[in-house]
Amino acid sequence: MTEFQPFEMERLMSRWETTVDFNLSESGVHPMTLGELLDVGGRTVDELLDLALDYPVVNGKRELREAIAGMYPEATADDVLVTVGAAEANYLVVQTLLEPGDEAAILLPNYMQVWGAAKNRGVRIRECHLVEERDWAPDLDELADAVGPSTKLVAVCNPNNPTGRILTRVEMDAIVAAAERVGAWILADEVYAGAEREGDEVTPSFHGLYDRVIAVGSTSKAYGLPGLRIGWAVGPPDTLDELWARHEYTTISTSALSQELATLALSSEVRPRILARTRDYIRSGFSVFEDWVASHRDILRFVPPQAAAIAFTRYDVDVSSTELVDRLREERSVLVVPGDHFGIDRCLRISFAVPVDTLAAGLERIHEGLVSFTR
Numbered sequence: 001m002t003e004f005q006p007f008e009m010e011r012l013m014s015r016w017e018t019t020v021d022f023n024l025s026e027s028g029v030h031p032m033t034l035g036e037l038l039d040v041g042g043r044t045v046d047e048l049l050d051l052a053l054d055y056p057v058v059n060g061k062r063e064l065r066e067a068i069a070g071m072y073p074e075a076t077a078d079d080v081l082v083t084v085g086a087a088e089a090n091y092l093v094v095q096t097l098l099e100p101g102d103e104a105a106i107l108l109p110n111y112m113q114v115w116g117a118a119k120n121r122g123v124r125i126r127e128c129h130l131v132e133e134r135d136w137a138p139d140l141d142e143l144a145d146a147v148g149p150s151t152k153l154v155a156v157c158n159p160n161n162p163t164g165r166i167l168t169r170v171e172m173d174a175i176v177a178a179a180e181r182v183g184a185w186i187l188a189d190e191v192y193a194g195a196e197r198e199g200d201e202v203t204p205s206f207h208g209l210y211d212r213v214i215a216v217g218s219t220s221k222a223y224g225l226p227g228l229r230i231g232w233a234v235g236p237p238d239t240l241d242e243l244w245a246r247h248e249y250t251t252i253s254t255s256a257l258s259q260e261l262a263t264l265a266l267s268s269e270v271r272p273r274i275l276a277r278t279r280d281y282i283r284s285g286f287s288v289f290e291d292w293v294a295s296h297r298d299i300l301r302f303v304p305p306q307a308a309a310i311a312f313t314r315y316d317v318d319v320s321s322t323e324l325v326d327r328l329r330e331e332r333s334v335l336v337v338p339g340d341h342f343g344i345d346r347c348l349r350i351s352f353a354v355p356v357d358t359l360a361a362g363l364e365r366i367h368e369g370l371v372s373f374t375r
Helices: 008-016 034-041 062-069 085-097 113-120 140-146 169-182 237-250 256-265 271-294 321-332 356-374
Strands: 080-084 103-108 124-131 151-157 185-189 213-218 230-234 300-302 310-315 347-351
Touching: 034 256, 034 271, 062 080, 062 230, 062 256, 080 085, 080 237, 085 113, 085 151, 085 185, 085 213, 085 230, 085 237, 103 113, 103 140, 113 124, 113 151, 124 140, 140 169, 151 169, 169 185, 230 256, 271 300, 271 310, 271 356, 321 347, 321 356, 347 356
Parallel strands: 103 124, 103 151, 151 185, 185 213
Antiparallel strands: 080 230, 213 230, 300 310, 310 347
């Protein structure tokens, strides 16, 4: 068997998220039900019954691609490939744009899929970092040093997972300048655009800032529709055609029903209503979470996320994050993500965009676990 870098966080969640009383490991907003989506979209189940469960348009039905394109500056349906979640889009980009021996600069901490997929591809990783002491702002000097003649890809996640940090326009421009200097591609994972906590303006995309950008999104995180498994890549049509060719080796297509429902969710009439729901969950849950952290200020601290449904929380207890998470799961039946899955120990990634009663009960279980370690 070949050497393989497993996706540690997804391994943890796949194994345990359905086995605990309180799952606070998820990174998206609390999911919508089918009935809720149809109600928000003004549709009925009866209207879906004539849908043929056949192979759909493999790169995404045109109406769906048009709805996605409408979220990006000057994009058209031809600039969009629909994929099985953002995960497939990210994977296809790595497989298409990178060869063994290439270099990729990755801004960390980050959703570690691109990092792991690149390692498994035989790519050399140049890590650059968000700086906790600067409220998770990127070290732009380190980034500039990391991007060199062998760099083929610069990967960012904006808004960031796990910190919820949104890059400023100055920081975005610096990333573009670094990539453009050597002709590298930018892979911008933008799945949390629309999940802003501090305002209603959607986080700007890297798309349109440079001609070698592939922007990735999905219905999972900001829309509360992870079960649709709809994602997308937005970029130059000739490059997307190369991704599409590889898409036919992996999944062939998304499902016909998922494409129909995603077209409804991302329509210009329905999308703002879903994002309003998202922000309600994020803001109400954050208030509960912030109060909880304040009540444990002797051992907990965090930089408030500007977006996303998660908080990256540092703790002052003498135990590794993986051991702490395992104990919380085994002894308190609550699941969160250990910071060492992002390369930063003594931190926990905790979801807060869930119903407040569920959140409060789950946080109480974490409190009990922390108390047991501090006695």
